[in-house]
Each structure stands twice: as structure tokens, then as C-alpha cells.
Amino acid sequence: MTVRVRFAPSPTGRLHLGGARTALFNYLFARHHGGQMVLRIEDTDLERNVPGAEQELIEALHWLGLSWQEGPDIGGPYGPYRCTERLAWYQDALRSLQDRGLVYPCFCTPDQLAAERTQALASGQVPRYSGRCRHLSAAEQAAHMERGTPFLWRFAVPEDVVLTWDDAVRGTVSVRADDLGDFVLVKSNGIPTYNFQVVVDDAAMNITHVIRGEEHLSNTPRQLLLYQALDKPAPVFAHLPQVLNSERKKLSKRDPHVEPVLAYREKGYTPEALVNFLALLGWSPGGEQELLSLDELCARFDLARVHRSGAVFDVDKLNWIAGVYLRQQPLPWLTGQVSQQLSEHGLQPPPGSGPDWLERAVALYRDELTCAADFIELAGSVLLQPEVVWQAEALAVLRQPEAAAVVRAYRALAADDPDWTAEASRRRFRAVQQALGVKGKALYLPVRAAVTGRAHGPDLQETIACLPRAWVLARLDNALAEVGQV
RNA sequence: GGCCCUAUCGUCUAACGGUUAGGACGCCGCCCUCUCACGGCGGUAAUAGGGGUUCGAAUCCCCUUAGGGUCACCA
Numbered sequence: 001m002t003v004r005v006r007f008a009p010s011p012t013g014r015l016h017l018g019g020a021r022t023a024l025f026n027y028l029f030a031r032h033h034g035g036q037m038v039l040r041i042e043d044t045d046l047e048r049n050v051p052g053a054e055q056e057l058i059e060a061l062h063w064l065g066l067s068w069q070e071g072p073d074i075g076g077p078y079g080p081y082r083c084t085e086r087l088a089w090y091q092d093a094l095r096s097l098q099d100r101g102l103v104y105p106c107f108c109t110p111d112q113l114a115a116e117r118t119q120a121l122a123s124g125q126v127p128r129y130s131g132r133c134r135h136l137s138a139a140e141q142a143a144h145m146e147r148g149t150p151f152l153w154r155f156a157v158p159e160d161v162v163l164t165w166d167d168a169v170r171g172t173v174s175v176r177a178d179d180l181g182d183f184v185l186v187k188s189n190g191i192p193t194y195n196f197q198v199v200v201d202d203a204a205m206n207i208t209h210v211i212r213g214e215e216h217l218s219n220t221p222r223q224l225l226l227y228q229a230l231d232k233p234a235p236v237f238a239h240l241p242q243v244l245n246s247e248r249k250k251l252s253k254r255d256p257h258v259e260p261v262l263a264y265r266e267k268g269y270t271p272e273a274l275v276n277f278l279a280l281l282g283w284s285p286g287g288e289q290e291l292l293s294l295d296e297l298c299a300r301f302d303l304a305r306v307h308r309s310g311a312v313f314d315v316d317k318l319n320w321i322a323g324v325y326l327r328q329q330p331l332p333w334l335t336g337q338v339s340q341q342l343s344e345h346g347l348q349p350p351p352g353s354g355p356d357w358l359e360r361a362v363a364l365y366r367d368e369l370t371c372a373a374d375f376i377e378l379a380g381s382v383l384l385q386p387e388v389v390w391q392a393e394a395l396a397v398l399r400q401p402e403a404a405a406v407v408r409a410y411r412a413l414a415a416d417d418p419d420w421t422a423e424a425s426r427r428r429f430r431a432v433q434q435a436l437g438v439k440g441k442a443l444y445l446p447v448r449a450a451v452t453g454r455a456h457g458p459d460l461q462e463t464i465a466c467l468p469r470a471w472v473l474a475r476l477d478n479a480l481a482e483v484g485q486v
Numbered sequence: 487g488g489c490c491c492u493a494u495c496g497u498c499u500a501a502c503g504g505u506u507a508g509g510a511c512g513c514c515g516c517c518c519u520c521u522c523a524c525g526g527c528g529g530u531a532a533u534a535g536g537g538g539u540u541c542g543a544a545u546c547c548c549c550u551u552a553g554g555g556u557c558a559c560c561a
Contacts, residue, residue, distance in 0.1 A: 010561050045560055110559070117558085126488045127557060152559055170491070179489050179557085187559040194561045218490060218556040241492080248553065277498095280510090284499050288509050307499075309492045310554065317498065317511040327524075367524040378523095397521095429520090444520030456522035 003035025004208045007061075007068070008198070010042045011053035014260035015060040017313065018213065018243045018251050021278045025240060026211045027066045028279070028301035038205055039071030041082045042198070044191050054082075060261040064271050065294050070205075078205040083197050086204075090192040093200045093230060094153060094185065102229050103185060105151040106133040107144045128181035129154070153186040155196075155225065163221035168209070168238035168303040175221040183222055195222045203232040211238045211303070214310075215250075238303050241282045242310040251313060258313065268337040268372025273325035277318045282311045291324060322370040335359045337372035345376055347384050350468050361466050364458040382452045382463065386471050390482055393456075394449035398483045402438055403446035409435060410447050411476040420469055422461035429461075450479035 007023040009015070015023075030037040039058070043049050058073055070076025080086060097103045106129075113129070120127040134156060136144075144151065157180050164174035185196040192200070202210060217239045227234040243251045251258050264274055275294055284307070285292060285300045292300070326334065335358050342348065342358075349357045365378050382388065390398075397403060413428040429447075433439050448460050451472055457463060464472055 008561090012561080042561060048560070106559095113558085121487080124487050128488085150559095173490075175490065181557075184559055189559075191559085193559070198561085213555095214491070215555060216561090219561090221490090239491085242554070244554080246497085250554075280498060282498090286500080288500085290498090290510060311499090312497055314497045314511065320511055323524090365523085368522080439520090441520055448521065454522085458521095458523070460520065 001208060003030060003033040004038065004206055005030045005035065005211055006038040006040050006202070006205065006207050008040040008042050008201075008212075009057060010045060010048070011057065012045070012048045012050055013053060014262065015057050016251070016260055017258055017278065020060070020064060020261050020274075021243060021281055022211065022213055022240060023061055023066055024064070024275060024278050025283070025301075025306070027068075028298050029209065029211060029303060031298040032301045035208075036070065037068040038076070038078070038207070039068045039073070039081060040201060040205070041072050042194070044083045044194065044197050046084075046189070046191065056262065060265075063265050064261065064275055083201065084191075086197075086201065087191070089200050089204055090186070090197060093196070094192075097155070097185070097229055100229070101156075103153045103155055104134050104136070104182075105141060105144075106154045106182075106184075107136075107149045107151045108133060109150075126179075129183070131182055134182060150188045152184050152188045154182040155185050155222075155229070157182050157225065161225075163224045165220060165224060165234070165237055167220075168211075168236050169241075169306045170217075170239060170308055173217070173220070175218075177221065177225065180222060180225075195219055196226065199223050199226040199230065199232075202235060203227065203230065207235050209236045209238060211240065214239045214242045238306070241307055243281055244310045244312045246312060248310065248312060264371070266373075268341055269322050269370070270325045270329065273322040274318075276325070277321045280317075281313070282307050291321070319370040323368075326369050326371065327366060331359060331363060331366070334366060334369075334372065335362045338362050338375045341372045341376055347376065347380070350383070350386075350471065352468050353466075357466065360462065364462050364466065367458075382454070382457065383466055386474065387478075388451070388453035388475050390449070390453045390479060391455070394453050394479075395483060397445045397449040397455055398479055400442070400446065402436065402442055403449075404480060404483070405436060406432060406438055406443060406446045407450050407476055407480060411473060414464075414469065414476070415473060420465065422459070422465040425461040425464045447476075450476050 005026040007026050009019055009023075027037055029035070039061075041054050041057075043054075054072065058071075061067075068074075070078060070081065072079075072081040075081075094103065116130065117127040119125075133154070157177050159178060161177040162174050163177055164172060167173050183195060184193050186192050201207075220237055220239075224234055245251050245258070261274070265271070272293065275297070276290075276292060279292070279297050279301075280290055283301070283305055284290075285297075286305060339358055349361075361379060361383055362375065365375055368378055369375060376384075398407070409432045410428055413431055414425075417424055417428060419427075429443060433443055444460055445455065448457065449455055451460075451464060451467070453475075
């Protein structure tokens with residue numbers, strides 16, 4: 001039997017990391033088994049649907065490198081792939097349950113139910129539907145209908161039944177149906193609830209494996225009940241561990257580190273890095289290699305190796321992986337990404353810079369980047385503006401005994417050196433060294449401090465060569481003035 | 487509160503009854519080096535607690551504790 005999985009998000013907002021991880025695991029599983037993946041948009045909550053969310057979702061998944069064989073964007077043999085376009089399927093299913101007396105109309109008002117729930121909670125009881133409408137006589141039902149009382153359909157949960165399934169991640173799980181309460185199948189607006197919709201659709205679309213987040217664990221027994229009632233075979237369930245924040249709480253959309261997937265694209269992360277990181281959240285490849293391409297992940301993916309406990313989203317590790325992938329990219333590609341960042345921030349290379357300037361500047365900082373946007377933070381104050389602010393550490397260097405003399409000597413040579421390259425700067429330092437007898441730290445650090453305002457940074461010769469001569473001379477002068485050594 | 491799930495270094499994880507409990511990130515040290523970063527080498531650090539079962543338990547069972555999820559006309 002061909003493996004068929006689905007990723008079934010609701011179009012209520014942007015795709016976040018947790019959702020992306022679920023999509024990725026479905027994708028990896030399908031590809032590993034040579035199966036198919038379906039994208040299904042679960043838009044049955046009319047109120048919460050956000051226009052444009054579906055399009056952005058698809059864009060985010062594509063950016064990550066994921067694809068599917070069937071979906072609202074490309075169609076397929078089991079369509080349509082938006083739930084609101086599948087109402088006929090749910091109506092048929094409801095009719096079949098009605099015929100067998102497995103459902104009943106409920107006329108309780110939302111206020112009534114809310115009041116009961118609050119009361120139950122307050123008195124330490126389990127908040128669960130009382131089943132009041134379950135035992136309404138045919139005459140009472142008819143009277144309500146005649147009066148036009150709004151109603152919904154509930155599933156009559158059988159008593160003394162234990163629902164058990166073999167979860168591909170967690171092993172055997174079982175729940176007593178008595179703990180469930182008669183849950184809603186069709187809302188008063190005629191739209192099915194999630195639990196009903198998902199079963200009808202997964203069955204209709206021949207989904208063989210349902211791989212989803214742990215928060216759905218408690219929905220599973222209800223769905224199992226529906227598969228039985230509808231006389232359909234249940235798929236294999238696999239519940240992925242939750243993705244947690246550093247406080248070990250479920251990743252919330254308000255968490256500072258949790259950004260929509262496309263925010264990572266906007267910052268110039270490589271999607272391969274994000275995918276690699278996400279794959280390691282709750283799953284391990286087994287061997288000791290953990291830097292793996294999408295193809296390698298597909299080859300190795302196995303539900304049996306999915307961990308059971310929640311996984312904390314570790315920003316440090318993401319950034320490390322992101323840096324590794326970024327360093328593997330060709331320089332021209334990275335330069336293009338950085339160039340995009342610059343224009344988005346309204347920044348430009350220094351005046352008089354040649355066409356190769358940005359590539360040289362990016363080469364200087366590439367070792368430190370986790371994403372293209374980092375370039376601005378790292379290089380911005382040194383390379384993109386004429387003036388520099390001297391940090392305390394830099395001023396301390398400039399106040400050392402021989403420092404001012406070195407800076408003055410270097411400035412004199414830089415002022416009329418016809419050659420403005422890294423190699424030329426290197427020659428100037430050699431000249432200063434011979435003239436003053438200063439070498440090593442005492443030679444380079446004062447100039448570094450004066451030119452960049454910092455005691456640390458990438459290669460000094462290249463940095464100077466990337467700056468206009470006028471900026472360098474002015475900074476050297478200003479640095480001397482700053483420490484009273486003019 | 488009921489039900490369900492979970493528990494190995496700070497974090498991601500390996501181990502599927504027998505290992506000096508392994509790797510990665512982070513952190514620390516050393517090397518490289520004008521400094522930083524990259525890279526290389528080394529180090530720090532864990533089986534939540536208590537009972538069983540067993541020749542032998544991180545691994546199997548029970549209890550405790552602690553986290554999380556869920557109990558919607560949301561998905």
C-alpha cells in the first residue's frame with residue numbers, strides 16, 4: 001500500500017517553526033517510503049481564516065524546499081483540498097451517522113454550556129457535556145425544530161468502551177470513552193468541527209499515516225470512535241513531541257525567538273540550515289553526523305527514531321548550523337543576499353567604491369554571519385558610515401605609550417600612498433615597523449583602534465582597503481584628537 | 487480537578503539488560519593570530535527520587551516528584 005500523508009494547517013496566520021517541523025516530518029516520511037504527501041487547508045473556522053494566509057503558507061513551504069503531490073494549488077485526484085469546499089462529504093457522513101442513530105441534535109445554548117462548564121470547574125468537577133439533549137424524545141426534538149431553535153449535532157459516545165491505538169512514536173495508548181463526553185460534530189452554522197472533518201477527509205483521501213503534533217493526542221480517541229462509526233479503517237497515528245521555548249513551555253507565537261518561517265527568509269538565512277535544524281528537533285539520525293541535506297534526511301528518516309519528550313528550541317544551535325551552511329555558500333550568492341539586505345535598509349557602499357567592493361566586504365565578515373542580515377550589524381558601523389565611535393577598549397589601546405606615534409606614522413604614509421590596497425597597507429605597516437621599531441600588537445592595534453573604533457575585528461589590511469582613503473585619514477586624526485594626542 | 491503524554495550533561499540527543507554512559511551546540515582552556523571570527527586540539531557537564539525484577543538496570547515494573555498537553559459550536 002502506498003504511503004499517503006498530509007500536512008493540514010488552518011489558514012489562520014503565518015507558518016511558524018512548529019508547523020514547519022510537522023510539515024517537514026510528513027515530507028521526510030513520505031519521501032522515505034516513496035509515498036505521497038497531500039496539502040490540505042483546514043479552513044472550517046470561518047471566523048479565524050485570514051485572507052492570504054494560504055498563499056503565504058505555500059510560499060513558506062516551498063522556500064523550505066518542501067513539495068507535495070496534491071493540494072489546493074495543484075489539485076489532485078482526491079480534491080478539493082480546502083475543507084470549506086468539501087461540505088458535501090461531511091453531509092454524507094453525517095447522514096450515515098444519523099441513519100444509525102449515532103448522533104443527536106443538541107439545543108443547548110452557548111451561554112448555558114459555558115455556565116455549566118464554569119460551575120463544574122469551580123466545584124472541582126470535570127467539565128464535560130452533560131448529555132442533556134441526548135435523551136430528548138422525538139416529540140421534544142420536533143418541537144424545538146418547529147420553533148426554529150438553533151442546534152448542532154453531537155456524537156453519542158458509547159459507554160464502557162476503551163479506545164486503544166499503537167502510536168508510531170509513543171507505543172500503545174489507551175483512553176476510556178467514558179472520559180470523553182458527547183462531542184460536537186457539526187456546528188450550528190452547518191460547518192463540521194475539526195474532529196469530524198479530519199476523519200472524513202483523511203478517510204476520503206486514503207491517508208495512511210497521520211503525523212501531527214502532540215496536542216492532538218487527546219483528539220485521537222474521538223477520531224478513533226468516528227472511524228469505527230463510519231466503518232472506515234483508521235490510519236497509523238504518530239504524535240510528534242512538542243517544540244518548547246527555553247522555559248520549557250509550548251512554543252508561543254509571542255516568544256521572541258519564534259518567528260514565522262518567512263521571517264528567516266527575510267533575514268537571509270539559508271533554508272537548508274533551517275530544515276536541518278528542524279529535523280533534529282525531536283528526531284535523531286542515529287549516527288554521529290548531524291549536518292544533513294534534505295535528500296540525506298529523507299534517506300534516513302524513521303518514525304521509530306522520533307523522540308517522545310518535548311524538544312526545546314535552541315537558538316544557539318540554530319545559529320551555529322545557519323553559520324555552517326552560510327559559509328558553504330559561494331561568495332557571489334552571499335554577496336547577493338547581503339546586497340538585498342543593504343537596499344532594504346537604505347544602505348549603500350561608501351562613495352567611490354568599486355564594483356567588487358561588496359564582495360570584498362562580505363568576504364571579510366562571512367565567518368561571523370549566521371544570516372545575511374548580520375552583515376549590517378557586524379560591519380555597518382565600521383564600513384558603511386564615515387564616522388566611527390570609539391569604544392572604551394579602543395581608547396585604552398590608543399592611550400598606550402607608543403600608540404599615538406604609530407598612528408601618526410601610519411597616517412603620514414597613508415596620506416600620499418598612490419596604492420590603496422590591502423597589500424599597500426601591509427607595506428605601510430612594514431615601513432612604520434622599521435622606522436619606529438614597533439611590532440606585533442603595539443604596531444597593529446593602535447591603527448585598528450583608530451580606524452575601526454574597536455580593538456577587535458576581521459583582517460585589518462582588508463578593512464582599510466575597503467574604506468575610502470579620506471575616511472581613514474579623518475578617523476586617524478579624530479582618534480588622536482579623542483585621546484588628546486594631536 | 488479528570489484523562490493522556492513525558493523524564494539521560496544547561497540545550498538537542500546516542501544507548502534498544504552488560505559501554506570508562508557516546509556525539510553535537512553552548513561554556514572554559516590551548517594552538518593558529520595584530521585582535522576578533524573561522525578552523526584544529528583538549529576540558530567541564532547527565533541517567534529526577536524511592537522501591538522492586540535480574541547474576542547484572544539509564545534501559546523492564548510500581549510509587550513519588552516534576553513538566554507538558556487536553557477537557558470549545560478552535561484547529
